[in-house]
Amino acid sequence: MADEGYTWAEMMAISIAHEMSDGEFGSVGAASHIPAAGLRLAQLTHAPDLTFFCGGSGAANPKIARLTESSADYRNLVTAEYQYSLDDVVDFETAVRFDFAFLGGMQIDKYGNLNMALIGDWAKPKVRGPGTIGLIFTGGFKTSYIYTEHHTPKVFVDKVDFVSGAGWLDGGASRSKVYRPESAGPRRVFTPLGVFDFEPVTKHMRVLKIHPWTTVEQIQEATGFELLVADDVQTVTPPTAHELELLRTRIDRDGVLRRYPTVG
Amino acid sequence: MSGRNKVTTPEEAVADIPDGATIALGGVHSHNSPMALVNALIRRGVRDLELIPTPSGGPPVDMLIAAGCVRKLHVSYVGLEFLGLAPNFRRAAEAGTIEIVEGDEAYIVYGFRAGASKLPFLPLPPLYEGTDLPKVNPMIRTTTDPYTGRTVTTVPALRADYGLFHAQVADRKGNTQIWGQRRFEDVMAKACDHVIICADEILDEDAPPPDPRIVSIPGAIVDKVAHAPFGAHPLSSPGHYGYDRDQLVVYRDLAAADDTKTYLQEHVYSVENHAEYLEKIGVTRLLALRQTFR
Numbered sequence: 001m002a003d004e005g006y007t008w009a010e011m012m013a014i015s016i017a018h019e020m021s022d023g024e025f026g027s028v029g030a031a032s033h034i035p036a037a038g039l040r041l042a043q044l045t046h047a048p049d050l051t052f053f054c055g056g057s058g059a060a061n062p063k064i065a066r067l068t069e070s071s072a073d074y075r076n077l078v079t080a081e082y083q084y085s086l087d088d089v090v091d092f093e094t095a096v097r098f099d100f101a102f103l104g105g106m107q108i109d110k111y112g113n114l115n116m117a118l119i120g121d122w123a124k125p126k127v128r129g130p131g132t133i134g135l136i137f138t139g140g141f142k143t144s145y146i147y148t149e150h151h152t153p154k155v156f157v158d159k160v161d162f163v164s165g166a167g168w169l170d171g172g173a174s175r176s177k178v179y180r181p182e183s184a185g186p187r188r189v190f191t192p193l194g195v196f197d198f199e200p201v202t203k204h205m206r207v208l209k210i211h212p213w214t215t216v217e218q219i220q221e222a223t224g225f226e227l228l229v230a231d232d233v234q235t236v237t238p239p240t241a242h243e244l245e246l247l248r249t250r251i252d253r254d255g256v257l258r259r260y261p262t263v264g
Numbered sequence: 265m266s267g268r269n270k271v272t273t274p275e276e277a278v279a280d281i282p283d284g285a286t287i288a289l290g291g292v293h294s295h296n297s298p299m300a301l302v303n304a305l306i307r308r309g310v311r312d313l314e315l316i317p318t319p320s321g322g323p324p325v326d327m328l329i330a331a332g333c334v335r336k337l338h339v340s341y342v343g344l345e346f347l348g349l350a351p352n353f354r355r356a357a358e359a360g361t362i363e364i365v366e367g368d369e370a371y372i373v374y375g376f377r378a379g380a381s382k383l384p385f386l387p388l389p390p391l392y393e394g395t396d397l398p399k400v401n402p403m404i405r406t407t408t409d410p411y412t413g414r415t416v417t418t419v420p421a422l423r424a425d426y427g428l429f430h431a432q433v434a435d436r437k438g439n440t441q442i443w444g445q446r447r448f449e450d451v452m453a454k455a456c457d458h459v460i461i462c463a464d465e466i467l468d469e470d471a472p473p474p475d476p477r478i479v480s481i482p483g484a485i486v487d488k489v490a491h492a493p494f495g496a497h498p499l500s501s502p503g504h505y506g507y508d509r510d511q512l513v514v515y516r517d518l519a520a521a522d523d524t525k526t527y528l529q530e531h532v533y534s535v536e537n538h539a540e541y542l543e544k545i546g547v548t549r550l551l552a553l554r555q556t557f558r
Contacts, residue, residue, distance in 0.1 A: 030293060030320060030341070030343075030345050031345050031346050056292040056293055056295070056320050056445060057444070057445070058444065058445055058447065069346040070293055070294055070295070070345055070346055070507075072292045072293045072294070072295050072320070072345075072445065073295075073500075073506075074295065074443075074444040074445075074500060074502035074503060074506075074555070075557075077444055077445075077502070078557050083447070085447035085448065086318075086319070086373055086447065086448035086451075087373070087377075087447075087448065087451065089369075090369065090370060090373045090374070093369075093370075094370070094388065094389065094391070116341075117366065117396075118357075122366070122396075122399075122400045123360075124358075124360065125357060125358055126358070127354070127358070128349075128353065128354045128357035128358050129349070130341045130342055130343035130349060130350065131339040131340050131341045131342055131343075131366075131367075131368065132340065132341075132366070132367070132368035132369075132395075132397060133319060133320070133340050133341040133368060133369050134319075134368070134369045134370075135368065135395075136368050136369075136370055136391045136392055136395050136397065137369070137370070137391060139389075139390055139391040139392075139393070139394065140389075140391055162396045163394065163395045163396045164368070164395060164396070164397070165395065166394035166395055169394055175394070178390055178393050178394045179390050179393070179394065180389060180390060
């Protein structure tokens, strides 16, 4: 299997799977095929009691073997355990019932604040984004995972132009002054280049694990602010044959993740 | 005595919607939007709409903006999901040609929940605090919780003059089955003065009645049922057909090139009605989209 190589999207899904804990209850949003694949892989390996809501489909724990490019695809629903409503989603989001959510942004800053609304000034935006959707619920998730397919200095900025979803706000203890104590800021950031966390005191984004085809220096160059680097930063082990087999036969039979560039 | 028959055509169903109306629009991303009704509205040239889509608005929102139908838009998410940004929404927002209410999922869902019960507003725990939304949306406000004395953030009720929703099946009385997605159209429908359903299939009068557990909107609050087979095309209609990815890509590419008029000319203006639209798309293409699981 390793002879065939793997794509960075497959690696990203595997890195996500490794960080998931059994028994947790979370959600993914739109255009979330990489996190959804990661969550399915975790369920099929070390986390059989992980539960997730799959975006706009209404599907709790979809079991479709053909990963969908739209998380709202009906095929997720007809393979699910429960059909949730949008009311369910906002109830759980508001009541701090989700252990985690996967969230993205057109801008992500050093404290994990997210912007999906616009670049520039609200009254006269340079780039109008799609909108805030569920990002204010970063104040209602127990924690969140940030993911992006685009690790560039334009995405990872020193300060977001518009706060759609609060991360650790201005760092340090600033977040705890605003939100309920059971709702913490983001725990991890997943990108094509690696896995990041937030330094416990300053809440500044930090390199935790790097993917096999890159280096800390290359990651820093792709980031618009100075990254911290964990003392024990590790290079992630390439996918195992077993992981790739599960991904390609049980989760993503159509090869949605294999359309991405091969990296190893 | 068979009672009133609410079944009509998509064109007739939207014929009375006046310029300036507030419209609640169903559908999530590339799924379950009443495209036959949207096309009919665009063809009519309705103007100055205040549009409140579900929290996940997609191609029909972008098309209505391109056609010049929209004056004011409540935004939670307007995009093309896996096909990227919504080009016409983006251009209109950047040029300031439409008024934007900067909302989000909570604003729309709690707003419609309040509207459905005609509550004045709903109070929320700390969620908007720390974000920039209250700075640009003056309708996100605060008040004092009379029970605890604490400050709470409030969102206003949302109501619409007309709700337009796609359904897989409806009967003559308007009892409506919406399959798939997130069962929010039923809440939105309760927050609308008039409800218009765009249904792929009309249940035959003599057919056995459906399991009432799959009927999601009661006929009592439905005004009209537009019979529109493949009425969500090029979006999906869960359980009936998938989305037409090729046509969505054509739309995205033309819209991104600021040539949406070519798309609208081909698919909306050059046909008289939904039946002609379907003829233009063609049987081969439509049948290839069919789904056989329910």
